[in-house]
Amino acid sequence: MSLFWRIFLTNAAILIAAIVALALGPVTVSTPIARKEAVILGAGLVVMLVVNAVILRLTLRPLQRLARTMTTTDLLKPTQRPTVAGSGEIADLIVAHNSMLDRLEAERAASSGRALSAQEAERQRVAQELHDEVGQSLTAVLLELKRVADIVPEPVRGVVHEVQETTRSTLDEVRRIARRLRPGVLEELGLVSALKALTAEFTTGDLTVDGRFDHQLPSLDRESELVLYRVAQEGLTNIARHARARHATVELYRARSGIDLTVIDDGKGLGRSTEGAGIRGMRERALLVGAHLVLKAGAHGGTELRLRIPAVRRKPSVPRAADHAR
Template sequence: MAREEERRFLRRELHDGLGPGLAAIGLRLDVIAAKAPPELAPSVAGVRDLTQSLVADVRRMVHDLRPAALDELGLVGALEDLALGPERGPDISVRTPDGPLPGLSAAVEVAAYRIVQEALTNALKHAQAREVVITASARGDRLRLQVADDGRGLPEEIREGVGSGSMRERAVELGGELVRRPRAEGGTMVEAELPL
């Protein structure tokens, strides 16, 4: 949990501090380039290229630290954003039957997002589903997530792949649990419970 809180802090610092600072340096270099004598143009262009490269590195680090959608949209909005991703394929919906979610720690937000992201990816790649329903609800001291599809279901012999293992590890790391099972009406259900 401390790691994810630190990642949230670092992301904010990089996004709100270093990133804009480097962008401002780039703008000032444009002004300098416009007024500088021609013999300085290669040097200014070199510094400008370096600055642009650093801005790109900061953007990449910000993205890798924590999904931007969580900070911009919150967990439910980020899940809805995931649902908008595929142009073709199944109908994907996000539901919060118990109303808005409470404030979540950075660790729970990231784990929930990544678990749903992987379950949705699996449904889109392998299930040949017509519909996927993502449900998020908070009951008592647990966040409950479900990703249900109406696709072809799980194979008879279920092997834990990298993605499935990653989902389970994220849940267990926080003291939660994750179950993948076939649905009685066809398709697959991924259920995760995470402590709030």
Template sequence: MASLDDTGGPMSFPLPSGLPEDRPPRRYAPLVWRVAATNALVLLAACLLTVLVLSPEKISSFAVDEAVLLGCALSLVIAVNVVLLRRAFAPLGALLTLSRHVDLTRPGQRVPIPRRDSEAGDLAAGFNEMLNRLEAERRDSTRRAIAAQEAERLRVARELHDEVGQTLTGVLLQLSPVLKRAPADLQSDLAEVQEVVRASLEDVRRISIELRPEALDDFGLARALVALTDRLRERTGLQVSRQIRQGLPYLDRESELVVYRVAQEALTNVVRHAGTDRAELSLEHQEDHLILLVRDRGVGIDPAQMDGTGMQGMRERAALIWGELSVHSPTGGGTEVRLDLPLKDPTA
């Protein structure tokens, strides 16, 4: 099921554009081992130098027991050194991994920092703070873009309804008396023109509703999803099995619109690309999350289409309300789109 831009276990999303998926093999040893090896060499050299300077005559009679004791002491010092260094440098490895794969459309990815007791910990904390700022800026810019998009959709919907729709209605009204007065040999042609105008008027009304769903404004999310699936069945023949739980928790206007647009995009993709006339839609409340699930048993999703404009739009809308969007092909075939929306503010 591909994703288009005419609306807006789980898979892992591909890396953002510009980030290479495969890095060349590392050509150097990890920093912790280089530092530990350097310290070990320094300690060994210091011990040998101490023996040479203070007791050079003992070199020839250096006992096995003394050598074993010195080796054990050095090993203990090196082991403690490695443990301390690994703990101090651990945030660097996590930071490197996250910096290569971070995706700002999946908010909340952070470097784990058990404690800030080293410069590496401070560096990881600074990276996390940078991600906080980037996510906030991206969320604000996405919110402004989507608000502008919805405002433009509202304007176009009103223009279609008030201008084009009214014009086509006037044409229909004028055709009726003309059809009655027309000669018999022209009536069939005029009747055909009348049906074309009537079909065009229905298309204009449908497009207007899809651009700005009135049911969402007037009756709420659950009723709007029912109206959406009913229109798809009438227009395309897609049979959607609905499971919408009663008594869903309150959602603000922005969250309702995101859930509606994701469901609209997912069902549109079923019609266009899944190769099936059946789909399932469920909306339920699980603890502190609202779960939207759209599933079909069609041909499945093409991985090459995962970065389509429509898919990217769904992911950005989900990130706007701290939601997580996942898409995968289940074992039985087809495609499953899941939107997991936290009902509590993760930043609170």
């Protein structure tokens, strides 16, 4: 029965019962109204209002739960769908809301996948240009500086050597940026080797990063491997930039339903800071492969990032260069 007919028929039944009671019962109303008659009419009105309030409360309660769910829904944080309760239009509304969320999440995942694929392609293009154009130009400058250092007088030679060192440092920085943009080691040697290289890259004088990796991992497709690598990379980048940490740990190990990646630091923690573009980007990547990402305060201070990704059978692919080397 629809909501309209439930309310209409309930009020109609109450009014009919009141009219029958007045018509057939001993209760009468005089003019002016007597105190006893006023009490009886007031009691009847109270009963009618209470019955209406209870019925409306029970009927509209699923709508209130749905409204609370709608105000807290975040497409980057999938939650359990509201339970279909009530009947008629209310149940249909909850079903339509759940279907809308499913459709929006699917569309968001598809659009994010296209955007991230375009981003990865652009990263590869920029990394290739840095390596081929800027890297080669700086290498040529280094060779020219070496030739100049061999022929200039001794007082000037020290200045040329300083320029050489500056150019060499710039070349190393360009190569480091290119490696971050395009993790070639991920394609050539696999996920564990890529994460080892990543932890070594972030280990500096102010920050020590330890890696603990399970070598007996379930099969993963290339997209899942890239998500794991990028989430670890973004997590370490946030630690290096914002956490003021001295020590961080990256762990990758087998779980019952797939693979768990954790990035833990001993820094200042999350505090009351809101999620920035980096964290939201990690959530978008997690949605692409059906993974679950949790960011919370660490057990002993700092921050703990955990990504649980389901195991997927690896698709047949071209053998890696390292496989031929073996």
